[in-house]
Amino acid sequence: MPWYVLLAALAVLLILSAFFSLSETSMMAINRYRLKHLAKEGHRGARLTSQLLLNTDRLLGVILLGNNLLNAAAATLVAVIVSIFFGHSDAALFIGTVGVTFAILVFSEITPKVVAAAYPERIALASSYVLTPLLKVFSPVVWFINLFVKALLILLRLKPQNEDLTQKISLEELKTLVLEAGHFIRQKHQSMLLNLFDLENVTVDDVMVPRGQIEAIDLEDDDESIRDQLLTCYHTRLPVYRGAMDNVTGIIHVRKVLNQMRSENITAVTLEKIMREPYFIPSGTPLFSQLQLFQENRERVGLIVDEYGEWMGLVTLEDIVEEIIGEFTTHAPSQAGNFLKQEDGSVIVEGSNLLRDLNRKLGWNLPLGGPKTLNGLILEYFQDIPEAGTSVKIAGYPMEIIQTQDRVVKVVRIFPPLAPIEEKLPDSYAES
Structure with a gap:
C-alpha cells in the first residue's frame, strides 16, 4: 500500500481511538441527576446513556476493547511505515515507537479526555448512539473478557456492585449542593432550604x-x-x-x-x-x-x-x-428590642434570650449543646448565681454580669471576641 494511504489509516485509527477516550470520560463524568431529568423529559440520547450506565462493566468493556485495539493497531501500523522507509533499523523503530506513543497520548488520550471532562453531557449523549449498537455487536467478546475480570475480582475478594444511576447522598452533601447552586437558587431561598434541612436537628x-x-x-x-x-x-x-x-x-x-x-x-x-x-x-x-x-x-x-x-x-x-x-411576625413589646448594641462594640442583652436567637441575630457562635438561654449558660459555667460586676469568658466571648435578680441573671454585656476589650473589662475579669 502507498505510504500516504498508511498515514491516512494511522490518522483514522488515532481519531477513532480519541472517540473512545471521549466516550469513556464523558460517560463517567456526566451529571446523573441531570441525565435522569433529561430521560424523564423524553430525550432519546439520555435514555440510551442511562441504559448504558446501568451496566458499567459492559460499557467499559466495549470502550476499552475498542480503545486498546485501535492503539495497538496504530502502533503496528507505525512499525510497518518505519520498515518501509528505514528497513529494520533499530534506531528508526525506537523513534517510531516514541512518536506513536506521543501521538496517542496527545491526540487520542489527554486532549479528548480534557475536552470530555469539560463537556460531558453533550459528548455522552451523542456517543450513546454509537456505543449502543457497538455493545450489541461485541457483546459476546465483552462477555468473554468479563469472565476473566470477574474471576480476578473473586481472587482479590472484591464484590463491586452496580451503583444506582442516582447515587444516594448524605444530608451534608445535599447542603453543599444547595450552597454551590448559587447561580440557580437565590440566597434567601438557599437560607430557607438549609434551615429546612436543620429542622430534624x-x-x-x-x-x-x-x-x-x-x-x-x-x-x-x-x-x-x-x-x-x-x-x-x-x-x-x-x-x-x-x-x-x-x-x-x-x-x-x-x-x-x-x-x-x-x-x-x-x-x-x-x-x-x-x-x-x-x-x-x-x-x-x-x-x-x-x-x-x-x-x-x-x-x-x-x-x-x-x-x-x-x-x-x-x-x-x-x-x-x-x-x-426567618422572622416575619411582630413580637410582643416584652420580647422586642431585648438587646442593645454599644459604641464600643459590646452588646447588652437580657439573660432570658435564647442562645439560638443571639447566634442568628448577631452572628455569634455561642454553644447550643447544653442550656438554651444565656442565663442558663452562665449559671452552668459558675455552678452558682454570680454577683453583678463579675466577668467571665465563655466560648471565646467575654461577658460582664450587669444585673442579677430573683436567682437569675437579668442583664449581661457581651463583647465580641475580636474587639479590643482589655481596657473595657473590670479587674475582676476571669477567663475559663
Missing part, C-alpha cells in the same frame, strides 16, 4: 417561649381583671390556668372571646365554655416532626412538658415557620 426546646415569659389567664381572678387582660393582651391565643401555672386547663382564642363580649360579659365560666383543651408536646420533639403533628392535629399552639409532666414552655406554629423563612 432542632427541637421544640430550642425555640419555645419559657414559662416565665408566657402571658396566661388565671380563672380565679375577678371578672374585671380577666376582662382587662383580654382587652390589652398582645397575643391571639392565651393559656388558661386555675390558681397556679402548673394547673393549665385550656387554650382560648382571643378573637372568639371578643366576639362573645358583644352579647354578654366575660367571666371565668364563659371562658371555660369556649376554651379548647391544651395540646401538650413532649420535650425534645424535633421541629420537623412537630410541624407535621401541628398539621395532622390542626393545632397552632402547644405546651411543652418534660419527662415528669412539668410544663416547661410554649411553642407555636409561627415559631417553627420562622425557623425556616
Whole structure:
C-alpha cells in the first residue's frame, strides 16, 4: 500500500481511538441527576446513556476493547511505515515507537479526555448512539473478557456492585449542593432550604417561649381583671390556668372571646365554655416532626412538658415557620428590642434570650449543646448565681454580669471576641 494511504489509516485509527477516550470520560463524568431529568423529559440520547450506565462493566468493556485495539493497531501500523522507509533499523523503530506513543497520548488520550471532562453531557449523549449498537455487536467478546475480570475480582475478594444511576447522598452533601447552586437558587431561598434541612436537628426546646415569659389567664381572678387582660393582651391565643401555672386547663382564642363580649360579659365560666383543651408536646420533639403533628392535629399552639409532666414552655406554629423563612411576625413589646448594641462594640442583652436567637441575630457562635438561654449558660459555667460586676469568658466571648435578680441573671454585656476589650473589662475579669 502507498505510504500516504498508511498515514491516512494511522490518522483514522488515532481519531477513532480519541472517540473512545471521549466516550469513556464523558460517560463517567456526566451529571446523573441531570441525565435522569433529561430521560424523564423524553430525550432519546439520555435514555440510551442511562441504559448504558446501568451496566458499567459492559460499557467499559466495549470502550476499552475498542480503545486498546485501535492503539495497538496504530502502533503496528507505525512499525510497518518505519520498515518501509528505514528497513529494520533499530534506531528508526525506537523513534517510531516514541512518536506513536506521543501521538496517542496527545491526540487520542489527554486532549479528548480534557475536552470530555469539560463537556460531558453533550459528548455522552451523542456517543450513546454509537456505543449502543457497538455493545450489541461485541457483546459476546465483552462477555468473554468479563469472565476473566470477574474471576480476578473473586481472587482479590472484591464484590463491586452496580451503583444506582442516582447515587444516594448524605444530608451534608445535599447542603453543599444547595450552597454551590448559587447561580440557580437565590440566597434567601438557599437560607430557607438549609434551615429546612436543620429542622430534624432542632427541637421544640430550642425555640419555645419559657414559662416565665408566657402571658396566661388565671380563672380565679375577678371578672374585671380577666376582662382587662383580654382587652390589652398582645397575643391571639392565651393559656388558661386555675390558681397556679402548673394547673393549665385550656387554650382560648382571643378573637372568639371578643366576639362573645358583644352579647354578654366575660367571666371565668364563659371562658371555660369556649376554651379548647391544651395540646401538650413532649420535650425534645424535633421541629420537623412537630410541624407535621401541628398539621395532622390542626393545632397552632402547644405546651411543652418534660419527662415528669412539668410544663416547661410554649411553642407555636409561627415559631417553627420562622425557623425556616426567618422572622416575619411582630413580637410582643416584652420580647422586642431585648438587646442593645454599644459604641464600643459590646452588646447588652437580657439573660432570658435564647442562645439560638443571639447566634442568628448577631452572628455569634455561642454553644447550643447544653442550656438554651444565656442565663442558663452562665449559671452552668459558675455552678452558682454570680454577683453583678463579675466577668467571665465563655466560648471565646467575654461577658460582664450587669444585673442579677430573683436567682437569675437579668442583664449581661457581651463583647465580641475580636474587639479590643482589655481596657473595657473590670479587674475582676476571669477567663475559663
